[in-house]
Structures are given as structure tokens and as C-alpha cells.
């Protein structure tokens with residue numbers, strides 16, 4: 001059984017690493033150089049990331065960076081999303097927040113607008129604003145068991161009345177080399193929190209270190225390896241599954257480093273970037289829509305258990321139909337609209353627990369009997 005208290009060793013190590021660059025924590029990453037010129041050297045030097053989730057962001061998005069450190073990903077993201085977008089960095093280590101906050105006005109001056117802020121919190125508990133809790137506890141210090149219980153109630157009240165990050169408020173949650181640092185018993189909450197704060201249709205883009213084998217207990221109990229982004233790493237498959245278990249869909253590996261960053265006792269540790277979407281939850285309605293999986297695989301299985309063979313028309317509910325028309329599925333599916341529209345108000349419930357084929361007659365209507373001439377494609381148009 002692991003016996004370490006990971007949170008305290010992580011805080012201690014990153015407090016130090018915020019003051020002076022620590023080479024052992026650095027993993028070579030190529031960031032887009034056009035975004036680096038606006039960022040002060042102390043931020044760039046104390047970069048402990050292992051990937052670059054910022055390259056998957058778009059103009060105007062609201063971004064939350066988990067474990068923002070000295071702020072490098074936030075400051076790059078600020079430029080990618082532009083003045084219409086917003087970036088929030090969350091970190092639990094005061095010294096890291098100090099460096100990031102001290103540099104935020106300098107970056108704002110260099111890029112011409114201020115759209116980044118840093119908040120103190122634990123990423124597995126994104127509702128609790130630790131600075132608000134600090135303020136309250138200064139007035140009512142914990143000196144007895146009763147005071148401890150009162151502080152717990154106060155924390156719960158703060159989560160509800162003044163959450164650090166509100167539910168359904170974020171377009172993209174990013175993180176760079178931090179999820180592995182969260183203690184094992186809190187990892188489940190961490191994924192639930194990522195899901196909670198994202199708006200419907202939002203996505204997570206997370207770079208982290210993963211292991212190719214399960215990490216044995218003696219390595220999990222090593223404080224140096226824990227805070228060094230090794231001991232708490234997910235295995236590749238656990239990392240992918242954690243997203244689907246939390247309710248995400250369209251989970252995809254965007255980048256997988258072929259070369260390991262470190263190898264310990266034969267176990268390889270490498271960086272991987274994953275994207276996952278929120279928004280498959282909700283009622284299912286029948287509007288006679290169909291989808292055709294285009295291949296190249298013989299069949300696919302989606303996150304709701306729909307198994308579809310290549311080239312066949314499947315009946316899907318309105319929700320699934322609309323998901324398949326967007327990233328990350330759009331390239332893989334052909335969407336077939338019914339000939340006459342059934343409005344949502346008239347649509348009946350659809351049973352999404354089974355997968356069934358859609359007969360073309362359902363799409364066209366039983367009365368459809370049209371006969372047409374061949375479309376004209378020999379005079380320069382396309383068939």
C-alpha cells in the first residue's frame with residue numbers, strides 16, 4: 001500500500017521549483033515561438049510541462065488551466081484565444097501563484113490586453129476557493145475539533161455560494177503535466193470536477209505523463225519520484241478510460257511521444273495529449289435521422305455503446321445525430337437527413353440502449369415514389 005502524503009511533497013517541491021528552475025522536472029517541449037516573445041524569462045525558465053495543449057485552442061474560447069505553475073500555458077493560451085477569450089489558471093502552491101500573478105501584467109502589456117487571471121485551489125476540488133477559505137480561517141482559526149468541523153461546513157458553504165470555478169462555465173479545460181500529481185484517492189473527483197466545470201459541448205485537452213505498465217508500490221512511495229511526475233502517472237489505458245468513465249465522449253489521443261521521457265526499472269514514462277468532449281448526456285428523440293460509418297475500420301463502437309458496421313445506415317436519436325456531425329466524428333460519418341422533417345416538438349422518445357439499422361424507406365417516407373432523370377454531370381458539373 002502506498003504510504004506517502006503526495007500533496008505535501010508536491011507543494012514543497014514546486015514551491016522550490018518556482019524560485020529556481022529544476023532541470024529534473026523539465027521535459028523537452030516545442031512551443032510555438034511566436035507566442036514566447038511576450039512571456040518573461042522567469043516564466044519560460046520555470047516551465048515544467050510535458051506537452052502543449054494550447055495549440056488545440058481557438059479564438060474567443062474561455063480556458064481553464066489546471067496546475068498553471070508559473071503561467072506559461074496560460075500566457076500562450078491568452079494569445080491564441082485573443083482579447084475575446086479568457087484564461088483562468090488554478091494552482092495550489094502560493095509561490096507558483098506569486099510568480100504567475102507578478103508576470104500577468106507584464107504579459108498583458110506586451111500583448112496589449114489582459115485576459116488571464118490566477119486562482120488558488122486544488123484541481124480535484126475546483127469549487128473551493130482556498131483564498132476565501134484562508135481569509136475566513138484567519139478570523140476563526142482552527143483550535144479544536146468543533147472548530148475543525150465548523151471549518152468543514154464553511155468550506156462546503158463556500159463551494160456552493162462562491163465557487164472557485166462555476167459549473168458549466170468553461171469551453172476548454174487544459175492541463176500540462178499535473179494530473180499525475182494528484183493523490184490516488186482524489187483522482188476520481190478530479191475527473192468529475194473537469195466534467196462539472198465544462199459547458200455542454202466543451203472539451204478537455206490534457207497533456208500528461210503516462211506509464212506503459214502499472215507502477216509498483218515501492219515506486220509509488222518514493223517522494224522524489226512522486227513529485228517528479230513519475231509515481232502518480234496513469235497507465236496509458238487508465239488515462240483514456242478515466243475520461244470515458246467520467247462521462248466524456250469522443251476521447252482521442254492527439255499526441256503520443258514515441259520516445260520515453262524516463263525509464264525506471266524497465267517501465268517507460270512518456271508524454272501523451274488527450275482530447276475528450278462533454279455533451280452526450282440528455283434525452284433521445286426520434287427524428288428519422290440516420291448515419292453511415294465511412295470506415296476504414298470494419299466496425300466502430302461509440303461511448304454510448306452504439307456498434308456500427310462500415311457502410312450501413314443506422315438509426316440514431318437527434319442528440320447522437322448532431323454529435324456525429326461535429327468534431328471529432330464528422331470526418332468518419334455521413335449524416336442522412338429524413339426527407340420530411342419531424343420537429344423536436346413532435347418527436348417521440350428514441351430508445352438509445354440498442355443499435356438498429358435505418359431502412360431508407362424510413363428516411364424517404366413510405367409514400368415516396370419519385371422517378372428522376374440522371375443528374376447532368378457531363379457538361380462540367382459533378383455527378
Ligand SMILES: C[S@@+](CC[C@H](N)C(=O)[O-])C[C@H]1O[C@@H](n2cnc3c(N)ncnc32)[C@H](O)[C@@H]1O
Nearest residue numbers: 014047048049067068069091092093122123176
Ligand atoms: C509539473 S508542474 C506543471 C506546471 C505547469 N502546468 C507547466 O506546464 O509548467 C505542476 C504544477 O501543478 C501544481 N499542482 C500539483 N498538484 C496540484 C493540485 N492537486 N491542485 C492544484 N495544483 C496542483 C503544482 O503546484 C505545480 O505548479
